[in-house]
Amino acid sequence: MTPLVLSALTATSCIGRGVSQTLATLRAARSGLTPCAFETVTLDTYVGEVAGVDDTRLPAGLEEEFACRNNRLAWLGLLQDGFAEAVAAAAARYGAARVGLFLGTSTSGILDSEIAYRQRDAFSGALPGTFRYRGAHNTFSVAAFARRALKLQGPAVVVSSACSSSGKVFASAQRAIAAGLMDAAVVGGVDSLCLTTLYGFHALQLVSAAPCRPFDLARNGISIGEAAAFALLERTPGSLDADAVLLLGTGESSDAHHMSAPHPQGRGARAAMEQALTAASLGASDIYYINLHGTGTPSNDEAEACAVAAVLGPAVPGSSTKGATGHTLGAAGALEAVICALALREGFMPAGVNTRTIDPALEVNYLLENRAAPLIRVMSNSFGFGGSNCSLILGRAG
Amino acid sequence: MNPTPLSAYVNGVGLLGPGIANWAEGADILSGRHRWVSAPTVLPPPEGLPPAERRRTGAVVKLALAVGLEATRQAGADPARLPAVFTSSGGDGQNCHEICQVLASAERQLSPTRFHNSVHNAAAGYWSIATGATPASNALCAYDASFAAGLLEALTQVAIERTAVLLIAYDASYPEPLRSVRPIPDAFAVAMVLAPDVGPAALGKIEAHLSGAPADTIAEPLEALRRAIPAARSLPLLALLARSGAGNAVLEYLDHAGLVVTVSPCR
Numbered sequence A: 001m002t003p004l005v006l007s008a009l010t011a012t013s014c015i016g017r018g019v020s021q022t023l024a025t026l027r028a029a030r031s032g033l034t035p036c037a038f039e040t041v042t043l044d045t046y047v048g049e050v051a052g053v054d055d056t057r058l059p060a061g062l063e064e065e066f067a068c069r070n071n072r073l074a075w076l077g078l079l080q081d082g083f084a085e086a087v088a089a090a091a092a093r094y095g096a097a098r099v100g101l102f103l104g105t106s107t108s109g110i111l112d113s114e115i116a117y118r119q120r121d122a123f124s125g126a127l128p129g130t131f132r133y134r135g136a137h138n139t140f141s142v143a144a145f146a147r148r149a150l151k152l153q154g155p156a157v158v159v160s161s162a163c164s165s166s167g168k169v170f171a172s173a174q175r176a177i178a179a180g181l182m183d184a185a186v187v188g189g190v191d192s193l194c195l196t197t198l199y200g201f202h203a204l205q206l207v208s209a210a211p212c213r214p215f216d217l218a219r220n221g222i223s224i225g226e227a228a229a230f231a232l233l234e235r236t237p238g239s240l241d242a243d244a245v246l247l248l249g250t251g252e253s254s255d256a257h258h259m260s261a262p263h264p265q266g267r268g269a270r271a272a273m274e275q276a277l278t279a280a281s282l283g284a285s286d287i288y289y290i291n292l293h294g295t296g297t298p299s300n301d302e303a304e305a306c307a308v309a310a311v312l313g314p315a316v317p318g319s320s321t322k323g324a325t326g327h328t329l330g331a332a333g334a335l336e337a338v339i340c341a342l343a344l345r346e347g348f349m350p351a352g353v354n355t356r357t358i359d360p361a362l363e364v365n366y367l368l369e370n371r372a373a374p375l376i377r378v379m380s381n382s383f384g385f386g387g388s389n390c391s392l393i394l395g396r397a398g
Numbered sequence B: 001m002n003p004t005p006l007s008a009y010v011n012g013v014g015l016l017g018p019g020i021a022n023w024a025e026g027a028d029i030l031s032g033r034h035r036w037v038s039a040p041t042v043l044p045p046p047e048g049l050p051p052a053e054r055r056r057t058g059a060v061v062k063l064a065l066a067v068g069l070e071a072t073r074q075a076g077a078d079p080a081r082l083p084a085v086f087t088s089s090g091g092d093g094q095n096c097h098e099i100c101q102v103l104a105s106a107e108r109q110l111s112p113t114r115f116h117n118s119v120h121n122a123a124a125g126y127w128s129i130a131t132g133a134t135p136a137s138n139a140l141c142a143y144d145a146s147f148a149a150g151l152l153e154a155l156t157q158v159a160i161e162r163t164a165v166l167l168i169a170y171d172a173s174y175p176e177p178l179r180s181v182r183p184i185p186d187a188f189a190v191a192m193v194l195a196p197d198v199g200p201a202a203l204g205k206i207e208a209h210l211s212g213a214p215a216d217t218i219a220e221p222l223e224a225l226r227r228a229i230p231a232a233r234s235l236p237l238l239a240l241l242a243r244s245g246a247g248n249a250v251l252e253y254l255d256h257a258g259l260v261v262t263v264s265p266c267r
Helices: A019-027 A069-078 A080-093 A112-121 A135-139 A141-149 A162-178 A197-203 A267-279 A297-312 A330-348 B023-028 B050-053 B058-076 B094-106 B112-117 B122-131 B143-161 B222-228 B230-242
Strands: A006-014 A045-048 A099-104 A156-159 A186-193 A226-233 A245-254 A288-292 A317-319 A377-383 A387-396 B006-017 B084-087 B136-142 B164-172 B186-196 B204-211 B247-253 B258-264
Touching: A006 A019, A006 A069, A006 A080, A006 A330, A019 A330, A069 A112, A069 A135, A069 A141, A069 A186, A069 A226, A080 A099, A080 A186, A080 A226, A099 A141, A099 A162, A099 A267, A099 A330, A112 A135, A112 A197, A112 B094, A135 A141, A141 A156, A141 A162, A156 A162, A156 B143, A162 A186, A162 A226, A162 A245, A162 A330, A162 A377, A162 A387, A162 B143, A186 A330, A197 B094, A197 B112, A197 B204, A226 A330, A245 A267, A245 A330, A245 B122, A245 B136, A245 B247, A267 A297, A267 A377, A288 A330, A297 A377, A330 A377, A330 A387, B006 B023, B006 B058, B006 B143, B006 B230, B023 B058, B023 B230, B050 B122, B058 B164, B058 B186, B084 B122, B094 B112, B122 B136, B122 B164, B136 B143, B143 B164, B143 B186, B143 B204, B143 B230, B143 B247, B143 B258, B164 B230, B186 B230, B204 B230, B222 B230, B230 B247, B230 B258
Parallel strands: A099 A156, A099 A186, A288 A317, A288 A377, B084 B136, B084 B164
Antiparallel strands: A006 A226, A006 A245, A156 B136, A186 A226, A245 A387, A377 A387, B006 B186, B006 B204, B164 B186, B204 B258, B247 B258
C-alpha cells in the first residue's frame, strides 16, 4: 500500500487528556486504573475511567440531539492537541466533502438505554420522553455527532467489530483514500464505560478483580477502560519531518473459530500480522517494537504470544499498554496506534505496567521497564469478539 | 487525483424480507411480474452452524446466513474464501432489549451468550464459524445509510484489493419499548457477491459515485418497505438488477451525499 501520514493525532484515556499527559504517564510507567466506582456498578474490579467526561458540553446546537457519555468523551478527545483545528484546516484545504470520517466503537451510547430501562413507565413500559435512540444508543451516533461537530460532509461510517473496531478504521480509510473517494480521513475510536461491557465481561469471567496484568504468570482477566483517540490521515507530501509518523501497512482477518475465545494458536492473529507486513513490503526483522493486544486474559495472551513468536520471532520487544489504560475495547486500536506514534516520535518503548512475573510459557520479549531506543517501525495488534483481527504497522518518515 | 472507478460485477444476490423468500421471488416482484403481498419475514434455520451455536443465534445471524449463502451459491463462489462486509443499522434488537432488561433488574445476571451476541459483528462472527471464512470481515453501521455505506466499503475493497467481496446488509426489529423509538417493522436482508471479474450467473455491472442528488424512490407499495427498513434502501438498485436493464439508482446515503449506482448489462 502507499503510505499515509498521520498529520494530526490525539488520545484521551484514564492516563491523560491529550498526548502530553499520555506521554508523561507512559514515561512514568504509571497505571490509570482505579477501583470501579462507575455509575451504580457493584463489581469488584478496576476501571480506566476518564475524569470530567460528564462535565463536557457538546458544541452549540448539538447537545439536544447527541448528548450521551460516549459523545461527550468523543468531544473531549477532539478538543485536545488542536485536533479539531487540524481537521478544520484539512476541510478548508480539500473541501468538507473530501474529508472522510471512520470511527470505531463497540457500545456507542448504550449507557443511556441501560439507564432509561430503569426509568420505564410503570404502566405502559415506555422509555422516558427524554430518551434518544438515534443520537445516543445507535452504533453510528458517534460518527453522526463528530461529522456535525467537525462540519464534515464526506463519507462517514462506524466500524463496530468489538475490540478490533478502531484498528480496522485505519484499513478502511486507507482504501478509501487510495480509491480517491477522499483526500483525508479522520480515523479514531471512542468507547465509554457502560453496564453491558462491565457486567458482560464479568459474566464471561474475563474481568480481573485487580488491575490487569497482561502476560503475567498470574494474569486473570481484563480491566475495562474508556478512551477517545483520533488521527488525521492524508497522502504523504513531497517532504516530511523525520519524526512524522506514517501508516505503512494494515492486515485484517477472521478466526472462524469461536465468538468469544481466540483461536488457541492465534491463527487469525498470525494472518493479520503477516498481511500487514506484506502490505508494507516489510519483513519480520523490520519491526522494532510491538504494541500487543495483550488484554490480560489467560487465553488471549497465550494465543497472541503464539502468533507473535511465529510471525516476528520471540526476540522483538513488546508490551501491552492496557495495564496503564485498561482495555478500551472499540477505542483500543486507535488509542494504541496513537501510543505507537508517540513511541516512534519520542524513541521509547513503553513498559507493560502492573505485570511483575512474565509467564515463562509465553515466548515474547515482554518489556517490564521503559526502554529508550530509536524506533523506525512498530506494529500494533487489535483482536475482537467474533474472531475479528487487525494489525497495523506505523513507521517514522526518516 | 482521478478517482479509481468503483465498479464491480454483481455475480450473485441473496434476498429475504417481508413477503420475499429469496432473490428469485424478489426479482419477480421488483420486475413487476408478480405482485408483492406483505407477509411477516420467515427466517430459515441457521445453516452450517454446529448445534450448540445454532441454539444461540438470533434473527440477525439467521438473516445474514440465509442471504449470504444464497448469494454465494448463485455466484458459484466459495464463501470460505471471500472477504465480507456486514452492515446493519442496529444489530440484534431482541438481544439488546434482553440485556437492557437484565441490567435494569436488581440481580444484573447477564448471560455470557447474550453478551457475546450483543457485539455489532455477531453476524460476521457466526458467518465465519459457519462457513470457515478466514479473510477479513467488516461490520459497519451508518444508521439509515448503512446499506450505501456497506456498498461503498465493498466496492472500495474490490477496486483496491482486486478481490471479490461479499456484501451482507441486514436489519431486524426491536421489541418494545425500543421499537417506539426505532420503529423497524420487520426483518430484511440483502447480500451481493461483488467481483472484479464477471461470474457465470452475473446480473449486471455496477459503478458507484457520490453526488448531492436525493435518493430515488420506487413505486408503492414497495416504497413503504424501502423507507421503513434501512437495508431495504437497496431496493432501487435491486429493481434495476431484477429488470436486467441499464440505468441509474440513487441510494440514500448521508446528508450532503447520495450514492449514485449505474447498472449496465454485463454481456
